[in-house]
Amino acid sequence: MVSENTDHDGDGRIVNEGGITRRDALKAGASLSAAALAGKYVTGGVAAQTSTTTDGLAGSGTQDDPYQIGTIDDLDKMRDAPGAHYALTSNIDATPTETWDSGAGWDPIQEFTGSLNGRGYTIDGLYIDRSAQCALFRKATAVVENVTINADITSQGYKAAIIAAQHLAAGSLTVRDVTLTGTISGGTQVGAITAMRGVETVKRCTIDVSAQSENGAVGLVAGAFDGTMDDCIVNGSVTGGATGVGGVVGGNYGTIRGCCVTADIDMGSDSHDVGGVAGINGESGAIEAIDVEGTVATGGNMAGGAVGDCLGTIRGVFVDATVNGSQYVGGVAGFAETPAKIELATSRGSVTGDSQVGGLVGEAIAPIVTDASARSTVTGGSATGGLIGHLSSNSTNLHSVVVAASVDSTASSAGAVTGNRSYSNSGRSTDPAVSVFWDGDVAGVTGEIGTVGDTIADLDRAATGQMYELTTPEATGDTATSNMPALDFETVWGVRDGDYPVVESIQSVGCTGANLPSTDDGTGDETTTEEPVPPGGGVTSSQDSVAKWIPWGIAGLIGLGLVADDDGEGGGE
Structure with a gap:
């Protein structure tokens, strides 16, 4: 069993020996890349030996001898040789x-x-206000x-981004160790890295922008995404009247993992498909x-x-949002339809709506829905439930849920577990198993299913096909292990004194770069006295970083499939 002595913060996130949560660790680690990478190139003040080209740029434009960019005029000369390699020198x-x-x-x-290659330097104050495809x-x-880029981008029509409005070929853009700040505005397709699909890899990036769109496909990172995104910090706000709106991406058709997201999304009355990570998570999408x-x-x-609208996979998420x-x-998903899977998920905060609120x-x-915990305050009208607002199919799998x-x-259609159901049997799912444990002391309503009322008779908490009511003492601390036998307390769930079981794995995954102190002295001329550090603050594999946050070791995470054996990336120069 996962130990109840594992340290947590007040919200249930695991902390390491120094009292640092994974969210704080990722934030600390992300600040390392610019300092470390700058030091990698300027330690000792020795610049690379290069030659001068006829256009006034030092270097030859090859990968080994990139053109040297030191001013905005130098940056503008990149358009003269758009297939060459470039590096910032200041x-x-x-x-x-x-x-x-x-x-x-x-x-x-x-x-x-x-x-x-920005070499840890910053491009500050890039400005665009044009008709379309702005980046x-x-x-x-x-x-x-x-590189760090601070920009103010306005597209009067479609496609607004800081790096690239769109790709030339699918899966052709790679972005690593980049920080983007500023504002982005467009009619449709808006995101800091790119406005639309075509990104292959995004790694260890920090995004802190304000985005605005009136029509659709807007996210703080990308309007739509079909690549792989790892270990990013995403902060910012999204406003407007768009459809398909996310704190990270508007529509996700790729994989987003190991990220910390703080987003304030405020959309108009005509907006729908809106989510803290993705507005739409398509069948191929994994979060x-x-x-x-x-x-x-x-x-x-x-x-x-x-x-907002989920057809894909949500696995290992911790949501504490309004x-x-x-x-x-919904606290995790507004709408989830087969083949959607929600596994290893925790929802806190508050959820409010008119109907179908869970x-x-x-x-x-x-x-x-497997290994999930719902602990939100839920307020709504018809079809309001502590777990699911409206359960529309008796094929819904609710297994190991607290x-x-x-x-x-x-x-009348308000229940502790689900507010309403649309199938004929009396609250029991015939295909496949249901094992839901709910605390009747805090529910605020009577009965697990609003349209059935009261509790279903003759329940056996160890059986399948059940929604079982417990008291708070029965559902908390060590007693929960005997009262919730369907939960896997060996590898997935943990107990804490006086609190409900916690899906431990989701509070312990995905953060890198937390193992080195920052070398930023606040002058903007970061250097390091240590051995040159690779991108990501010295983390050489996902195992190295995640292991620091797993009470039972990295093998458990690999077994759950949330961490690969190797991240497959070589050097980042």
């Missing part, structure tokens, strides 16, 4: 771009197929790494090992703390 003041081209600003480089690069098949905080608010439908919407509103899922049409949600609803 911080760049890009604020003069605000007056370029009669106030239209930077003219996006049309097709960039080379690489840009540093209009189209890119490239590698961008080790894994994510920590979500903030606010998700829309006047429309399908709002979720992690995902979620507000109209219909189909602590975990607003509307469930035969998804698989519900300690407070439900505030005067509707």
